[in-house]
Amino acid sequence: MLGEAEPVFATEATVERCGRETELLRYCLETRMLTKNELGATVAKYVKEGCEDDLTVSRREFIDGMGVLAASSIIAPSPLRFRPVRVGEQMKPEELRARLRGVIAFPVTPLKPDLSLDIPGLRKNLQHLLKHAPAAIVAAGGTGEMYSLTPAEHLEVVKATVEEVHGQIPVIASTGFNWRIAVELTQQSEQVGADAILALPPYYPNADEQGLAEYYAAIGRATPLGMLVYSRDWVNPEPAWVEHLAAKIPTLVCWKDGQGDLRRYERIMNRVGDRLYWIGGAGDDSVPGYYSIGIRTYTSSIATFAPKLSLKLHEVAAAGDSSSLMQLMNTYVIPLYELRARRKGYEVSVMKEAMNLIGMAAGPVRPPLPSLRPEEVRELQVMLERWKPFLSYQT
Numbered sequence: 010m011l012g013e014a015e016p017v018f019a020t021e022a023t024v025e026r027c028g029r030e031t032e033l034l035r036y037c038l039e040t041r042m043l044t045k046n047e048l049g050a051t052v053a054k055y056v057k058e059g060c061e062d063d064l065t066v067s068r069r070e071f072i073d074g075m076g077v078l079a080a081s082s083i084i085a086p087s088p089l090r091f092r093p094v095r096v097g098e099q100m101k102p103e104e105l106r107a108r109l110r111g112v113i114a115f116p117v118t119p120l121k122p123d124l125s126l127d128i129p130g131l132r133k134n135l136q137h138l139l140k141h142a143p144a145a146i147v148a149a150g151g152t153g154e155m156y157s158l159t160p161a162e163h164l165e166v167v168k169a170t171v172e173e174v175h176g177q178i179p180v181i182a183s184t185g186f187n188w189r190i191a192v193e194l195t196q197q198s199e200q201v202g203a204d205a206i207l208a209l210p211p212y213y214p215n216a217d218e219q220g221l222a223e224y225y226a227a228i229g230r231a232t233p234l235g236m237l238v239y240s241r242d243w244v245n246p247e248p249a250w251v252e253h254l255a256a257k258i259p260t261l262v263c264w265k266d267g268q269g270d271l272r273r274y275e276r277i278m279n280r281v282g283d284r285l286y287w288i289g290g291a292g293d294d295s296v297p298g299y300y301s302i303g304i305r306t307y308t309s310s311i312a313t314f315a316p317k318l319s320l321k322l323h324e325v326a327a328a329g330d331s332s333s334l335m336q337l338m339n340t341y342v343i344p345l346y347e348l349r350a351r352r353k354g355y356e357v358s359v360m361k362e363a364m365n366l367i368g369m370a371a372g373p374v375r376p377p378l379p380s381l382r383p384e385e386v387r388e389l390q391v392m393l394e395r396w397k398p399f400l401s402y403q404t
Contacts, residue, residue: 099204100179102235106262106286108179110305111144112319113288114312115152117361118166120372126162128169130370134313135173137369137402141316144306145179146170147207148198151241152310152357155183155209157375160190164197171202181237185209188224192231205235207265210244218246222254229258236260239290241267248280255284265290265308271298278302292356293322294346297334300326310356311342314364318342318399341399344392348385354378359389366390369402 100108116138119130138146148170149155149163158166167182174180182198184191184206195206208228216224221244229236236258240246245268246254255261262285266274269291278287289299289307296307305327312319318341325333349359357374362381364371366389373380381389393400 099199099202099234102205102233102260102262105179105205105235109144109263109286109288111323112312112316113145113147113181113306113308114138114143114316114319115147115150115308115310116170116313117357117364117371118149118153118158119370120375122372124373124375126165127370127372128165130372131166131169132173134364134370135170138312138316139174139177141312141320143178143309143312143316143319145181145205146174147181147183147308148203150181150183150207151209151239152313152360153183154357154375154378155185157378160193160197163194164201167198167203168201179204181205181207183207183209183239184228185211187211187213188227191224191228195228195231195234199232199234203234205237205262206232207237207239209239210242214243218250222250222257225254225261226257229260233260235262237263237265237288239265239267241290245270245273246277247273248277251277251285252281255281262286263288266299267291269295269298271302275302292346293319293342294338296322296326296342297331297338300334310360311345313360314367314369314402315396315399317401318396321399341396348389348392351385352379355381362386362389363393366393367400367402 116131116134119127119134121127135146147153149158149166153166155163163182167180171180180203182194182203182205184194184198185208186194188211191208191211198206206228208225211221211224225236225238238254238261251264264277264281264285265288267290268274274287286306287304289295289304291299293307293309293311299307305323307323309316309319309322318337322334322337322342325337345359345363349355352358354374354377357378358381361371361374366386
């Protein structure tokens, strides 16, 4: 048991010597289970001796640990100024960019039979998904039926996702509709702890290029968080426009292609270079094409119920194992995407029905998305029998 410690306060020089956040992180980890007096002695020890080794911990551990320090009143008011620590102290845009390697998961938003949100179901799904450690999770994205959610519901989904992820991986919140609502969704997502913003196209189709750029710029100005643009539907710009947008929005760090037009995407990548990080976002069925042009991150809706398969696709594609990749595509992915392609909206409806069939929380889709026909549900059920090697969900 450590004895009572004399008050010792960190100076700016001490923190600079030890490495600002590294020292505080070490305090958090080494003092979390100590008494107030023990905590004071440990802080005193590290302030006097400094720290020598690098330490890697999660953002959430840092936030939780700082709560312990604040509650203990060990760090008293002083000239020292740290960045505010709160639930919502998110990673910097460049840190986000460095973290996005592999599979970005797009979970569904579970609904009850009356079409209200099923937040407990969402939490349970996320707990399962996190066991497989995707690169990031998108809250209320396209697969999550963002356009059917009210701003209040969107906030519920983002908040629950941030809480369940607990700093393990980045949480990316979607935004869209129009500039005013997009800014509102962006700012409220930042406030509850999202790490980045995925900007979907505005509701107004075929907008003028200048007006479209101003829409994305307004989102970028609304938050210091890293921003990803999702190029989908009618937003299919030329390389020069993407270059202009990247210069206009300093926090724009990633481009998520949702078109699947590899020829155009290669031209954009060649023009803009490494100013942006390039993501394959048209679907799991596009992995072979994306990885053939050097992309090493893709967004997966399959990860919502079969993350093992999503991760395997990335693994074999990144390794250049075309034989294994095509076997996975032909056996699992292409048949599923053929069913998804039959009706507009099935890209969500099929995923939700698959989850319902294996006992996960999903529920119905909201209009205008259509539900599967009875014969298609039976077809999907048969298909999922082949998927058993990649299905690990336990009810």
